[in-house]
Amino acid sequence: MSEVKEYPTEPLKVWNEAKALRKKYYEDFLYAHERGGIRWAGGAWSFSSIPAGLGEDVYCITGEPYGATVAFFKEFAAQCHDATEAAGWPRTQCSYMRNYWGSILLDKYILADGTVVDGFPIPDFIWQAHICCSHGKWYQIVKWLDEKKGKKVPMYCVDVSVGYPAEKPLEEYKINYIVRQLDDGIKWMEKVTGREYNDKLLCEAVWNEIRSTRTWAEICALNQAVPAPLDEKTMYSLYVLGTLMKHRPECASFYEKLKAEVEDRVRRGIAATPYERFRVITDTQPPWGFLKIFREMEKYGVVSVGSLYTYGLIGMWEYRPDGTLAPRTMPPKKPQTREEALRMIVEWTIYRPEWAHFYLPEMKTKMMESIVKQWKVNAVLLHYNRGCEGLSLHIAENRLGLLNAGIPVFPFEGNMGDEREFDFPGTLSRLTAFFESMGLKKIKE
Amino acid sequence: MVEEIFQQFKDWIDSRHEYAKAWKERTGGKVCGYFCTYVPEEILYAAGVLPVRILGKHEPIVGTEPYIFAMYCHVCRSALAEGIKGRCNYLDGIVEGQSCLHMRQAFNAWRLHLPTEWAYWIYVPHMVQTPHAVDLLTNELAGFKKAVEEWTGKKITDEELDRGIQILNKNRELMRKVYEYRKLDDPKLTGLEAMEMVLSSQYVDKEEHSKLLETLLEKLPSRQINRGSSIRLMIVGSENDDRVFMKNVEDLDAIFVIDDHCTGTRYFWNSVIPEKDRLRAIAARYVTRPPCPSKDFPDFNRIKNHILPLAQEYKVKGAILVQNKFCDPHGIEIPPLREALKSIGVDTYPLEFDALVPWGQFRTRVEAFLEQLSGMADLF
Numbered sequence A: 001m002s003e004v005k006e007y008p009t010e011p012l013k014v015w016n017e018a019k020a021l022r023k024k025y026y027e028d029f030l031y032a033h034e035r036g037g038i039r040w041a042g043g044a045w046s047f048s049s050i051p052a053g054l055g056e057d058v059y060c061i062t063g064e065p066y067g068a069t070v071a072f073f074k075e076f077a078a079q080c081h082d083a084t085e086a087a088g089w090p091r092t093q094c095s096y097m098r099n100y101w102g103s104i105l106l107d108k109y110i111l112a113d114g115t116v117v118d119g120f121p122i123p124d125f126i127w128q129a130h131i132c133c134s135h136g137k138w139y140q141i142v143k144w145l146d147e148k149k150g151k152k153v154p155m156y157c158v159d160v161s162v163g164y165p166a167e168k169p170l171e172e173y174k175i176n177y178i179v180r181q182l183d184d185g186i187k188w189m190e191k192v193t194g195r196e197y198n199d200k201l202l203c204e205a206v207w208n209e210i211r212s213t214r215t216w217a218e219i220c221a222l223n224q225a226v227p228a229p230l231d232e233k234t235m236y237s238l239y240v241l242g243t244l245m246k247h248r249p250e251c252a253s254f255y256e257k258l259k260a261e262v263e264d265r266v267r268r269g270i271a272a273t274p275y276e277r278f279r280v281i282t283d284t285q286p287p288w289g290f291l292k293i294f295r296e297m298e299k300y301g302v303v304s305v306g307s308l309y310t311y312g313l314i315g316m317w318e319y320r321p322d323g324t325l326a327p328r329t330m331p332p333k334k335p336q337t338r339e340e341a342l343r344m345i346v347e348w349t350i351y352r353p354e355w356a357h358f359y360l361p362e363m364k365t366k367m368m369e370s371i372v373k374q375w376k377v378n379a380v381l382l383h384y385n386r387g388c389e390g391l392s393l394h395i396a397e398n399r400l401g402l403l404n405a406g407i408p409v410f411p412f413e414g415n416m417g418d419e420r421e422f423d424f425p426g427t428l429s430r431l432t433a434f435f436e437s438m439g440l441k442k443i444k445e
Numbered sequence B: 001m002v003e004e005i006f007q008q009f010k011d012w013i014d015s016r017h018e019y020a021k022a023w024k025e026r027t028g029g030k031v032c033g034y035f036c037t038y039v040p041e042e043i044l045y046a047a048g049v050l051p052v053r054i055l056g057k058h059e060p061i062v063g064t065e066p067y068i069f070a071m072y073c074h075v076c077r078s079a080l081a082e083g084i085k086g087r088c089n090y091l092d093g094i095v096e097g098q099s100c101l102h103m104r105q106a107f108n109a110w111r112l113h114l115p116t117e118w119a120y121w122i123y124v125p126h127m128v129q130t131p132h133a134v135d136l137l138t139n140e141l142a143g144f145k146k147a148v149e150e151w152t153g154k155k156i157t158d159e160e161l162d163r164g165i166q167i168l169n170k171n172r173e174l175m176r177k178v179y180e181y182r183k184l185d186d187p188k189l190t191g192l193e194a195m196e197m198v199l200s201s202q203y204v205d206k207e208e209h210s211k212l213l214e215t216l217l218e219k220l221p222s223r224q225i226n227r228g229s230s231i232r233l234m235i236v237g238s239e240n241d242d243r244v245f246m247k248n249v250e251d252l253d254a255i256f257v258i259d260d261h262c263t264g265t266r267y268f269w270n271s272v273i274p275e276k277d278r279l280r281a282i283a284a285r286y287v288t289r290p291p292c293p294s295k296d297f298p299d300f301n302r303i304k305n306h307i308l309p310l311a312q313e314y315k316v317k318g319a320i321l322v323q324n325k326f327c328d329p330h331g332i333e334i335p336p337l338r339e340a341l342k343s344i345g346v347d348t349y350p351l352e353f354d355a356l357v358p359w360g361q362f363r364t365r366v367e368a369f370l371e372q373l374s375g376m377a378d379l380f
């Protein structure tokens, strides 16, 4: 114990602000109608800056973070799973989706702090993007379920599955395919809401989204410092704002404030965990009900400095000419017209790192290899996540790729949203055996 | 004679690898494996390439674990297993027309780990309901055509495209005619035979297949299988080539009179409507075909425009829903599909399939379902 260096730690000053923003977000959606506003539902990858042009009182709930919130409160999650299975859906499907449907079937809505209120708020419209087999279909069922409750909810979905610009830019016709769908989507929104669309608000929202997603990448890049100023568990509470409201000014401003604080931590050598001596990353969503696994890792002096998921789900990156991974360069100026805004957000979004592996497993492996190198990582934990066919896609190929690159890999099986499929004690004992095989001993109980 | 024709379909399936090898030797042409029925075979036929579907066998899946996590469906894992076992070494190339994520892994693992001269991915739109889908696919097909030309070293002319379209359209039309005989009160062929007919068309030269279909159509009118009193069933699901299951169910005095599978109606139900821009005409066919559920949203077009009309036209009493374990696109649609079929008086029974199915358990369940359909259950 005496030879292990202890770094200074301190809580994040912006912590409570992050919590308050998240709380308000869930409440805003719930009470939108009482305040005369509009609410829409869709996925975390939907182009959320587009509905922003309908007004400043437009609120959304994104499905994946909602599914994760449900998962975190295991008792409620179990009720949701029972409800979906009883309604006839196989339990092998996306667990976020099942959590979300379960919540509708139970007609109960969970707030960020775990408070469950009666009545799942029905959205005014659904605005989704589709890359995973479950994206469009998830909301097709939401629409179907809402119709059973007597409300016809209009749905629009944007297909983005046109490939990843790995070695060359995407062909013009593919960009146009997405841009045209967005353009039609605006007209559709005007029709279904009866509101006039405001291009100025759209331009602002697009710019906010670009700011948020670029700044989040900059924050993640700061974690290259030793000791790491943030650990993965803390990052979960911070990246989530990007998944909920990346297009909102308060999100962009919050990330800028957070970045300043993290820079200060790096300057002063403030660590996320006191005994950092072995750095790992993970790849995808964790089993949300079992985040305590990160605390167990700390006992070995192991810190997870993030994951491709926390960095790349919302953060936007690029490869620099020297081959390093760096936050993506922002466009030179804010868009001024609808046309510019739509093209800008499409050209920005198609580089989302978490979209690469949908097509090319080699790209995900390459990104993880870059993170390992630049973030000084010792091993990668790969979550064979039974709850998400989208982000577990090609995971076996990634394991092979990382092993070929000489990177130690710890694969474990679990489920981000359904605790029945995660064996905590078994995983923990295999994980500690892995750490011991890496020469680590427990520092503290 | 009719029996011989059905036997030929069966033999083609069982000896599909030998067939493709012999075809190669005979013609000197290239053979291209494809995974999903969204691959425009018209373009391959135009280039003189033989497209053959890559499907696995109903046997324990071994060898895929290092490449595909076992929570993906058996269809994609067993297809890859077929390659890993070296049974498809004769393939000169592989191609996939984007469908579900599961298949994408079989394609990528094949591309990365199995020796293949040529591999191509077509970005078939994921959501065929957008009005921009045909434009996207037309552009994609132009890229595909160019890549095939580079691969084979030969330009594809409009005349050759017309020939490719004609070969596919003819085969589709003939199979649709055969399906007409399943509408009869006493159908002229069983569900298993229909499945073997469609499946074999995915494995062999379609011109040869069509010739046999023409003979079959001459003979079918006089055929009697005396199944008029059997319970009329529909089978619905993803890829399904479980012939043992089909036979076992049909041995229980039930008969499958129609299906919604990509090894069934979804494969051939609509044709290319010729237009000057051949690639656009082909694109339009794939965008408007009875969709795989992975492409069918926000509306349930497959259910509304394909399954329900078929169930009515073919006078089905009940439907067995094949849920390939882990298949997301089909699994998601089970409750709405059951509700929709119920609304037209068709009872449904879902079964979870894997590469091998536990027939012992299934038998009891299918028997109970048939009893329910025949009204027997009410007697007790």
Ligand code: SF4
Pocket: A064, A094, A095, A096, A097, A132, A133, A134, A135, A138, A387, A388, A389, A390, A391
């Ligand atoms: S499976 Fe994963 S990527 Fe697909 S919708 Fe569910 S959470 Fe999203």
Ligand code: SF4
Pocket: B073, B074, B075, B076, B100, B101, B102, B103, B238, B239, B292, B294, B324, B326, B327, B328, B329, B330
């Ligand atoms: S549609 Fe379903 S069964 Fe077919 S390959 Fe995809 S996941 Fe598998």
